[in-house]
Amino acid sequence: MIKLPNDSATYFPAAGPQFESTYWKTKYKDFGFKWFLKGQSFFHYPYMLTNAFNNISYKNYRDGQEFPRDPNHILIGDSGGFQIVSYAKKGINVNVEPISILRWLENNCDIGMNLDFPLLDNFNHSLSHSVENFGVFESSRNNYDIMLCNVLHGRNKKELETWYKSVCNFDFDGWAIGVKPADNIYLQLYAYLLLHSNGAKGLENYCHFFGVASIRNMVILAILTKKLGYPVGFDASSYNVGSTAREFFMPENIGGHYYLGSKNSERFLTGMLCDCPVCRNININDIYEDSGGSGVLICLHNLYVTIETNRVINCLAKDHKNLLRYTSTMIRKDINIVQNINNILNDYIESGHDMDMLYARYEELFILGGDKIPASNLNGIK
Numbered sequence: 001m002i003k004l005p006n007d008s009a010t011y012f013p014a015a016g017p018q019f020e021s022t023y024w025k026t027k028y029k030d031f032g033f034k035w036f037l038k039g040q041s042f043f044h045y046p047y048m049l050t051n052a053f054n055n056i057s058y059k060n061y062r063d064g065q066e067f068p069r070d071p072n073h074i075l076i077g078d079s080g081g082f083q084i085v086s087y088a089k090k091g092i093n094v095n096v097e098p099i100s101i102l103r104w105l106e107n108n109c110d111i112g113m114n115l116d117f118p119l120l121d122n123f124n125h126s127l128s129h130s131v132e133n134f135g136v137f138e139s140s141r142n143n144y145d146i147m148l149c150n151v152l153h154g155r156n157k158k159e160l161e162t163w164y165k166s167v168c169n170f171d172f173d174g175w176a177i178g179v180k181p182a183d184n185i186y187l188q189l190y191a192y193l194l195l196h197s198n199g200a201k202g203l204e205n206y207c208h209f210f211g212v213a214s215i216r217n218m219v220i221l222a223i224l225t226k227k228l229g230y231p232v233g234f235d236a237s238s239y240n241v242g243s244t245a246r247e248f249f250m251p252e253n254i255g256g257h258y259y260l261g262s263k264n265s266e267r268f269l270t271g272m273l274c275d276c277p278v279c280r281n282i283n284i285n286d287i288y289e290d291s292g293g294s295g296v297l298i299c300l301h302n303l304y305v306t307i308e309t310n311r312v313i314n315c316l317a318k319d320h321k322n323l324l325r326y327t328s329t330m331i332r333k334d335i336n337i338v339q340n341i342n343n344i345l346n347d348y349i350e351s352g353h354d355m356d357m358l359y360a361r362y363e364e365l366f367i368l369g370g371d372k373i374p375a376s377n378l379n380g381i382k
């Protein structure tokens with residue numbers, strides 16, 4: 001089974017269908033767009049997340065897309081539960097058997113997510129369908145080299161506890177967390193500590209956080225993995241706004257975006273606004289002319305600066321004062337985030353994993369998510 005770093009949080013770019021069906025077949029000058037192929041693109045990054053449901057008819061996805069089969073490259077397969085539930089909500093019946101999702105994951109991925117029914121409305125309905133599918137995955141798996149992840153969903157303490165009790169006895173190798181709302185980073189932390197305090201099976205191998213790549217998420221996961229020493233990771237497809245809306249992440253603050261115009265815009269910019277391995281090889285006129293499909297170039301810049309931001313946050317995770325300096329220009333709504341996370345984790349460790357105490361002390365953060373709390377009146381950084 002694959003091993004992930006246990007001293008830094010790993011970002012997995014979610015491959016959008018535009019890349020899978022179009023961009024990877026094209027080139028800009030000598031540069032391809034498969035960031036996972038060494039020497040082929042502007043930069044190399046060995047991680048990716050894809051979606052089993054979206055690619056179910058592409059049986060040989062991994063080899064077909066040339067994603068390397070070696071221990072240094074890690075491909076995560078999301079099951080597609082979210083997509084299936086979203087279709088069902090629109091009245092579109094999706095005919096895909098859980099077993100075919102499992103086989104696809106076993107054939108293509110290093111880490112596979114169980115077929116969950118994410119929470120869109122009815123909690124019991126989502127939980128009972130998820131448990132049913134998890135049973136199929138547990139009893140039908142053929143490939144024990146792949147890491148199969150149990151999944152925890154919930155919108156509050158009670159739901160997280162109920163869900164956990166219903167799935168904790170399944171025999172899987174790792175975990176994934178899908179807390180709602182996804183931007184409540186404190187509830188995400190609570191969900192993780194719920195698993196940790198219960199000695200959840202496989203948590204020491206990996207825990208994945210679905211669909212979150214804000215700077216606040218990066219900060220919380222970087223500190224979490226440094227404090228507890230277990231591998232964690234997250235995915236997001238937000239870099240794709242480069243092609244959908246021509247939004248260009250500010251290199252110094254990826255939460256802020258420039259809008260790069262296209263053919264019919266006034267050409268005010270006189271150069272690229274960045275010197276990353278993508279931008280230094282392209283010319284602003286190529287962006288305006290939309291030559292070589294410039295939307296994908298903006299996406300790759302966005303991807304690079306997201307990876308770089310996460311790398312820097314991981315490097316700073318133990319250095320609270322400098323982490324605060326770095327994040328203070330980017331995080332305006334939740335300026336106490338570094339202090340809050342350290343307080344929660346220090347109290348968790350020092351109390352011998354007392355979750356009741358932790359919830360009572362930080363209930364406001366776990367419920368409101370931090371944005372609406374003006375200043376911390378909690379303990380100082382220890």
Ligand SMILES: [Zn+2]
Pocket residue numbers: 274275276277278279280301
């Ligand atoms: Zn750039």
